[in-house]
Amino acid sequence: MPIRLPSDLPAYDVLNREGVMVMDEDAAARQDIRPLRIGLLNLMPKKIQTENQFARLIGATPLQIEFSLIRMSEHQTRNTAASHMETFYRPFSEVVATGEKFDGLIITGAPIEHLPFEEVTYWDELTQVFDWTQSHVHSTFGVCWGGMAMIHHFHGVPKHMLAQKAFGCIRHQNLAPASPYLRGFSDDMVIPVSRWTELRRDEIAAAGLPILIDSDVTGPCLVEDPAHRALYIFNHLEYDSDTLKQEYDRDVASGTPINVPDNYYPGNDPGNNPQNRWRSHAHLLYGNWINEIYQSTPYDYHDSRH
Numbered sequence: 001m002p003i004r005l006p007s008d009l010p011a012y013d014v015l016n017r018e019g020v021m022v023m024d025e026d027a028a029a030r031q032d033i034r035p036l037r038i039g040l041l042n043l044m045p046k047k048i049q050t051e052n053q054f055a056r057l058i059g060a061t062p063l064q065i066e067f068s069l070i071r072m073s074e075h076q077t078r079n080t081a082a083s084h085m086e087t088f089y090r091p092f093s094e095v096v097a098t099g100e101k102f103d104g105l106i107i108t109g110a111p112i113e114h115l116p117f118e119e120v121t122y123w124d125e126l127t128q129v130f131d132w133t134q135s136h137v138h139s140t141f142g143v144c145w146g147g148m149a150m151i152h153h154f155h156g157v158p159k160h161m162l163a164q165k166a167f168g169c170i171r172h173q174n175l176a177p178a179s180p181y182l183r184g185f186s187d188d189m190v191i192p193v194s195r196w197t198e199l200r201r202d203e204i205a206a207a208g209l210p211i212l213i214d215s216d217v218t219g220p221c222l223v224e225d226p227a228h229r230a231l232y233i234f235n236h237l238e239y240d241s242d243t244l245k246q247e248y249d250r251d252v253a254s255g256t257p258i259n260v261p262d263n264y265y266p267g268n269d270p271g272n273n274p275q276n277r278w279r280s281h282a283h284l285l286y287g288n289w290i291n292e293i294y295q296s297t298p299y300d301y302h303d304s305r306h
Helices: 010-018 025-029 047-058 082-088 092-097 123-136 145-155 201-206 243-254 279-296
Strands: 036-041 065-071 089-091 102-107 137-143 160-174 188-198 211-214 222-225 230-233
Touching: 010 047, 036 047, 036 279, 047 065, 047 082, 047 102, 047 279, 065 092, 082 089, 089 092, 092 123, 102 123, 102 145, 102 279, 123 137, 123 145, 137 145, 137 279, 145 188, 145 222, 145 230, 160 243, 188 243, 201 211
Parallel strands: 036 065, 036 102, 065 089, 102 137, 137 230
Antiparallel strands: 160 188, 160 211, 211 222, 222 230
16 A cells, blocks of 8 residues: 655655655545554754655555654744745644644654754744644654654653764664564664764663663664653664765765764775665664554544544
């Protein structure tokens, strides 16, 4: 079954060319089925790139997915055309006003790691989003800074600045092979990492949260929060093959000090084309998440289990 997207959303053509099954709204309406409603609260500056990355992963399951794009109500992006935002995104305040519920919600990262959480301009509204998920979303997936913000809000776990950027394709270990979210995962895997902050094992453990994926080099990666029906991933399985290259080239061009991303280019030579060695685990993780939602979400959105 396909992912349901507006036919004029850029991701529609991108995914269609890649062989991902996509369906426009008219075709979806003719099917007698309730799609899973998955929202994307997109905090990243490159909105279209991020839409493509997550739509590609959640659209690869056998289920029909209705994909909704959400933005913060007052924050205005400077990196995506206003017409795109106006056409495809709804402010969170509008979603609340209509009383909508979602089977799943992805909250992305944001390039604001250097700021204390409380100094982020939209922090107050974002904490409202976190609290709203507890009554209006069946399962929430916080990614990178979004995951750090959620675990801080619900459990007080702090983020810590790093002396240098954690940057590259880092080996990780599967600590919970029996977890339904890691079904089909290898014992270890390569995952893209790109961040200036970290969360520490002892502080996550003190909050009583299980770490599902960990790294000896960059620390905890995937954490489950059963009480809040949430997963937090601090790294980037959703990244395209060249996303780390784009970040590296950008910093080199601007004169920003940056190390060559570890274990990314063959021979660690930026002159070589990077190889994608995480794509299969990305599809496994998000496919497993969608499956867990499908197995447990109520058919009626207004069921009290939300």
